[in-house]
């Protein structure tokens with residue numbers, strides 16, 4: 001009885017609640033047995049091998065696609081089509097190339113209001129967008145077009161564009177994947193600052209395990225490689241599920257934590273949990289330039 005009540009409370013209060021979710025494209029099972037409750041304000045990093053279904057899960061959360069079966073609630077309600085409660089930032093193409101930085105940031109406010117309000121609130125919307133641009137140190141670039149900005153600057157605009165709508169959930173699909181390592185670390189610290197200030201729930205997809213552990217208060221490993229011996233009714237390798245779920249108590253304030261032993265150990269564990277065991281036989285060390293954040297031995301080394 002008590003269990004039922006707490007489950008109901010969890011369903012209603014969770015920012016995201018998925019129970020026994022399955023997603024198929026025709027006969028192809030992409031996601032299966034997904035059970036997940038994410039509390040408001042959590043920062044979830046989602047990692048997993050290429051093609052396991054991370055972006056598919058993000059599209060489900062965004063409401064661009066629907067689950068094939070199972071329960072999927074956002075803020076206690078069945079997930080609906082995309083709306084302003086969910087913002088998204090992609091690796092590229094989050095910005096409209098023909099709009100200036102300012103127009104890109106103000107766009108959501110304009111689109112979500114009627115014609116009269118848009119006219120009446122013009123100055124207020126402009127000031128609000130400029131306030132965000134000041135916060136991300138881009139006020140001086142408000143008149144520029146996206147192609148005139150560096151990759152890191154473009155992503156700061158994209159984050160402002162999403163945050164100005166005050167989303168409860170910020171979804172991020174490899175947002176820093178195209179940036180050089182220095183800019184990437186800078187953006188990681190920047191994002192943590194924004195998350196602490198705006199207190200939204202973040203769902204962050206990355207191939208970079210180090211980035212996932214550095215940013216997340218929780219690490220979810222999605223994988224089609226199961227190690228618990230459970231029988232897969234769809235046959236081996238059909239459909240990914242969450243194979244590990246690590247809550248992280250500590251909060252990093254500096255990237256120096258990436259060099260600590262605990263940090264390295266957790267990354268090893270995640271790698272072991274979620275990635276192809278055959279591939280892993282040949283893995284010796286990380287190389288963050290590799291899309292899956294680890295390096296395989298070449299033939300001469302493997303011999």
Ligand SMILES: Nc1ncnc2c1ncn2[C@@H]1O[C@H](COP(=O)(O)OP(=O)(O)OP(=O)(O)O)[C@@H](O)[C@H]1O
Pocket residue numbers: 025028030048049050051052053054055056057
């Ligand atoms: N619309 C679709 N129709 C059929 N199959 C699809 C569709 N969209 C995605 N898939 C398949 O679903 C699987 C998961 O794709 P998804 O892009 O979600 O994986 P991912 O983990 O985000 O990959 P990556 O890490 O490479 O970005 C892939 O096998 C992909 O080919």
